[in-house]
Amino acid sequence: MSRISKIEVITGMSKLTDLIQQLSKVGIRGVTVMQVLGCGVEMGTQEYEVDINEVMELLPKQQINIVVETSKVDKILDIIKKELYTGHIGDGKIFVYSIDNVIRVRTGDEGLEAL
Numbered sequence: 001m002s003r004i005s006k007i008e009v010i011t012g013m014s015k016l017t018d019l020i021q022q023l024s025k026v027g028i029r030g031v032t033v034m035q036v037l038g039c040g041v042e043m044g045t046q047e048y049e050v051d052i053n054e055v056m057e058l059l060p061k062q063q064i065n066i067v068v069e070t071s072k073v074d075k076i077l078d079i080i081k082k083e084l085y086t087g088h089i090g091d092g093k094i095f096v097y098s099i100d101n102v103i104r105v106r107t108g109d110e111g112l113e114a115l
Contacts, residue, residue, distance in 0.1 A: 002098035003112060005073050009064040010038060011084050011092030016062055019083045023066070026075060030115070032065040040093065059090070067099060069112055 009019075016033065023031065037058035068076060073096060084092050104114040 002100065003070050004099040004102055004115070005068060005070045006097040006099050007066045007068065007073065007076060007080070008095040008097070009066075009080055009084070009092060010036065010061050010095075011064070012090045013060055013062055015084050016064070019064070019080065022079050022083055023076065026072075026079065028066060028068065028076065030067070034063045034065075036061050036063045040090075061092075067102060067115060069115065070098075 020031065038061050039056055039059055066076065077094065077096070080094060101110055102112075102114040103110050107114075
């Protein structure tokens with residue numbers, strides 16, 4: 001099993017600052033954030049809309065990538081779920097991947113040392 005994992009979060013635009021603050025409190029020092037467009041199974045339907053969209057509507061989202069030692073994943077997932085949960089459409093999705101290797105280009109460090 002890989003000792004390194006990537007956590008990818010896709011969520012709405014409003015929760016980033018609070019999430020980053022909470023991750024910082026547990027020692028997470030590196031994240032990548034991208035502005036993306038997307039929709040889930042509701043095809044872009046907003047919480048306040050009565051009818052489900054019949055045509056896919058892409059909505060602005062944020063994709064947050066975090067690469068960490070696998071032993072830290074459960075704690076980080078707990079933080080992410082707590083910070084993003086509202087119970088409404090658009091809270092987001094979290095994906096967890098195994099990473100084969102990480103290389104820090106500047107030093108040549110690999111694996112956990114590169115984190």
